Amino acid sequence: MVTFSEISPSEFFYRNRDLAGFTNPARALYMAVRELVENSLDACELTRMLPDIYVRIVPDGQGGETSEPRAYRVTVADNGPGVDPHHVPRAFGKVFYGSKYVLRQSRGMFGMGGTMAVLYGQITTNKPVKVTTSVDGKSRHIFEMLIDIGENKPIILRRDTEEANGKTGTRVDVVLEGDFTRSAQKINEYFKQTALVGSYANLTFVDPIGRISTFERATESLPPPPKETLPHPYGVDVEAFKRMVKLNEEKTMKRFMTTHFHRLGDKTAVKFLMFAGVKPELAPEKLSNEQVVTIVDALQRFQEFLPPDASCLSPVGEQILSTGILKELEPEFSTVVARPPSSYSGFPFLVEVGLVYGGKVLEPGRKLFRFANRIPLLYDESSDVSFRVLNEEIDWRRYHVPDEAPVAVITHICSTKVPYKTVGKEYIADRPEIEAEIRNAVREALRRLSLYLSKKGSMEAVQRK
Amino acid sequence: MVTFSEISPSEFFYRNRDLAGFTNPARALYMAVRELVENSLDACELTRMLPDIYVRIVPDGQGGETSEPRAYRVTVADNGPGVDPHHVPRAFGKVFYGSKYVLRQSRGMFGMGGTMAVLYGQITTNKPVKVTTSVDGKSRHIFEMLIDIGENKPIILRRDTEEANGKTGTRVDVVLEGDFTRSAQKINEYFKQTALVGSYANLTFVDPIGRISTFERATESLPPPPKETLPHPYGVDVEAFKRMVKLNEEKTMKRFMTTHFHRLGDKTAVKFLMFAGVKPELAPEKLSNEQVVTIVDALQRFQEFLPPDASCLSPVGEQILSTGILKELEPEFSTVVARPPSSYSGFPFLVEVGLVYGGKVLEPGRKLFRFANRIPLLYDESSDVSFRVLNEEIDWRRYHVPDEAPVAVITHICSTKVPYKTVGKEYIADRPEIEAEIRNAVREALRRLSLYLSKKGSMEAVQRK
Ligand SMILES: Nc1ncnc2c1ncn2[C@@H]1O[C@H](COP(=O)(O)OP(=O)(O)OP(=O)(O)O)[C@@H](O)[C@H]1O
Ligand SMILES: Nc1ncnc2c1ncn2[C@@H]1O[C@H](COP(=O)(O)OP(=O)(O)OP(=O)(O)O)[C@@H](O)[C@H]1O
Ligand SMILES: [Mg+2]
Ligand SMILES: [Mg+2]
Helix, strand or coil, X not given: CCCCEECCHHHHHHHCXXXXXXXXXXXXXXXXXXXXXXXHHHHHHXXXXXXXXXXXXXXXXXXXXXXXXXXXXXXXXXXXXXXXXXXXXXXXXXXXXXXXXXXXXXXXXXXXXXXXXXXXXXXXXXXXXXXEEECCCCEEEEEEEEEECCCCEEEEEEXXXXXXXXXXXXEEEEEEEECHHHHHHHHHHHHHHHHHHCCCXXXXXXXCCCCXXXXXXXXXXXXXXXXXXXXXXXXXXXXXXXXXXXXXXXXXXXXXHHHHCCCCCHHHHHHHHHHXXXXXXXXXXXXXXXXHHHHHHXXXXXXXXXXXXXXXXXXXXXXXXHHHHHHHHCCCEEEEEECCCEEECCEEEEEEEEEEXXXXXXXXXXXEEEEECCEEEXXXXXXXXXXXXXHHHCCHHHHCCCCCCEEEEEEEEEECCCCECCCCCCCECXXXXXXXXXXXXXXXXXXXXXXXXXXXXXXXXXXXX | CCCCEECCHHHHHHHCCCCCCCCCHHHHHHHHHHHHHHHHHHXXXXXXXXXXXXXXXXXXXXXXXXXXXXXXXXXXEECCCCCCCCCHHHHHHCCCEECCCCXXXXXXXXXXXXXXXXXXXXXXXCCCEEEEEECCCCEEEEEEEEEECCCCEEEEEEEEEEECCCCCEEEEEEEEEECHHHHHHHHHHHHHHHHHHCCCCEEEEECCCCCEEEECCCCCXXXXXXXXXXXXXXXXXXXXXXXHHHHCCCCCHHHHHHHHCCCXXXXXHHHHHHHHCCCCCCCHHHCCHHHHHHHHHHHHHCCCCCCCCHHHCCCCCHHHHHHHHHHHHCCCEEEEEECCCEEECCEEEEEEEEEEECCCCCCCEEEEEEEECCEEECCCHHHCHHHHHHHHHCCHHHHCCCCCCEEXXXXXXXXXXXXXXXXXXXXXXXXXXXXXXXXXXXHHHHHHHXXXXXXXXXXXXXXXX
């Protein structure tokens, strides 16, 4: 007797929380911190506020309990724009609910990171999450909630309003089973690297025994904000095309094309429609199913679309990256290569690479620091596209860089859609276009290092012995 | 103005189909074949039928089109029990719907593999899937369907019934954009390896130019079926415990424990309840929230629960594995090590390892064949737990096996819940318990190989030169 059942998205990730990165107490503690911090950074950058983010981890309950894993209260507070109270319950209590389902670069993309932290807390400690937020600085809204995991919806236990002190922002308190001993080093590294690429942010971290680490902003200027963009022709499949046609209000195919696609002007639109065998004056709703398939196929084959432009991307920038490198790694030599924008499957992306040699901090051997949309990626290095490029596609000997030389490579990929291989955003798939861009950037950086080393010449050879 | 939206599970995997393994036309073609074949094998094994599975890939439409990627019709037909017509639309047209959400070993576990093949076909070719099935051999039900991706529900375009010819079974025809040139080798390898561990199955594969590959069954006996099991105490969190209590009909905590947990008898149940500070006679519905948390915490710490037994597992078995190895690899030496059952986070699993040396097929160097619940895993080898054990935790020199020796290692992990790291079931997380079992099995196999090699002695050394 075969019995069928349906499960909700929250049920799916409750059962398969490994897929979302919440594998064990140490990793879950790390994930909860990063998911909440990334939400705060996204929110501040979107509304152009210099981020002040406060993170605290406090042992929860049972005074005598000292062995790990154990319950911790994780608090993340920001000075961001706050969350509209009408949306708070679902933003934190529903999987696949969020504001980042648009085509614009942001750290968040799945609509579930914050909710996973809440869910993991609930299943390990049975305690509700507390979300405190103010969108106008006048009133502050307090929610205590659980998640109805079977139904994928929030259960509001308590809902209060109080006076705010003039500041907007959001604070999340979640109690979960963690293992700080095992995740301390990664959590500290996460803050350090976040500060490296986000030197406009103030980060404060208070750990379970009360030690305070502060990362003060080194600049008052936020990077230029990424703009929301239209899909690029190469990124469109039949489903997406049909939806565009359905919502379309333009009268002709020519107008439809130029208003729905990224960087598509009249002349190219007409040229493409002729190429696809479609009259430019045709009304879009009159397209047959066969014509839709023909057009989408032609979209992939037409060679004259302009590549995506960078206005929808927000790189770290050569200056911020160099400043961060100098401050964190105090190198003997460093260089930053910023590649022009490219695209994979129609999604704009660009690669920035920093190459660092010698100095006070680096130890012998090659170290890799990976970032995507400004998020430090600290796990599963050997599965990541950057690691593969460095170890399988770069011939280090050719640049006269010995294996034991103290070298660090920093890679940052920013995109309207980072092709993570996992829901836990651990590492990036090896898309050939991205691979090529990383390879080109690293080679250019290595040429510069090679030049520096040869200038340093025999003196370096003597120093190294 | 921040706008929030909710997306459905199908919408999520439409946008993020990389997460489900449908990354590009070559990979998608492979994934469609494997998802459908795995469904057929699961169904036949569950109902104890020797599987006859037929797979055909045919170029679809446009006579002259010869360049790849291009549209293919993928057909997978089996002689299994069929799918209840009441459930067909949702089984194939809804993400997170299926019959494998129970605690029993099977290839499927997510409730979405077949649906993803249908979805990918729809978005690349706009064509509906055709599902033909008979559960009684008398009448055959035909469905032509699309998926409403925004709503995660099936759209039935056509629904017919005709006479069946006495046979039960299911046939799925899906049209999708694939790249057979690029995926041919992997698809052929998938069949070969499926046959290696599933030598009770007949597999027939007809490729796009009409070449037929047949893998005939080498045995008429199916492996013993895995039984559905109760959760093991170590695998239970607060959420799961509360649900058990809610559905419970037993009058006392003692009865509740013994009827809801795997291998938990009266004596141990009472001992545990005393350990957790709960009266064995207490009515479960009277438990307070605090008591629930205390009990779940105590479940992790109590040392006297019996380890899981193997009745819920279905290994390949030493005999089938050896036979498959001899047939496929014609080795000079081979051995199989079957480890006793173990568990991770309360989920039973066991590891079987085959070690193969020399012979007609193997080339110099170490080759790894990975299986999980009898599924061949052909991608992302270097991220997998087996690869890491072989390359980072085994000292091959210690067993006098030189790096260029022609060696193959076959690992099979079977579990009620395989800890895949990705929805595309590409590779397995390195859970310490699983790591340990693979390591122990490989070491034992290497001891035996080492013995064989030393007996072969200097004669082998002469032969190798
Ligand atoms: N600190 C915050 N300030 C403002 N808005 C927030 C904050 N935290 C969460 N949100 C809102 O809640 C939504 C849901 O957050 P959640 O982390 O679950 O998903 P996401 O960030 O959209 O995507 P991802 O799963 O990739 O993190 C966000 O899209 C955002 O609109
Ligand atoms: N050939 C088949 N014969 C019998 N039942 C089938 C067949 N194919 C699919 N099904 C049924 O349809 C359900 C959904 O299949 P689907 O592949 O989407 O999910 P799953 O196999 O349960 O999990 P997974 O996503 O891990 O493959 C299955 O659980 C099974 O009950
Ligand atoms: Mg988020
Ligand atoms: Mg399946």
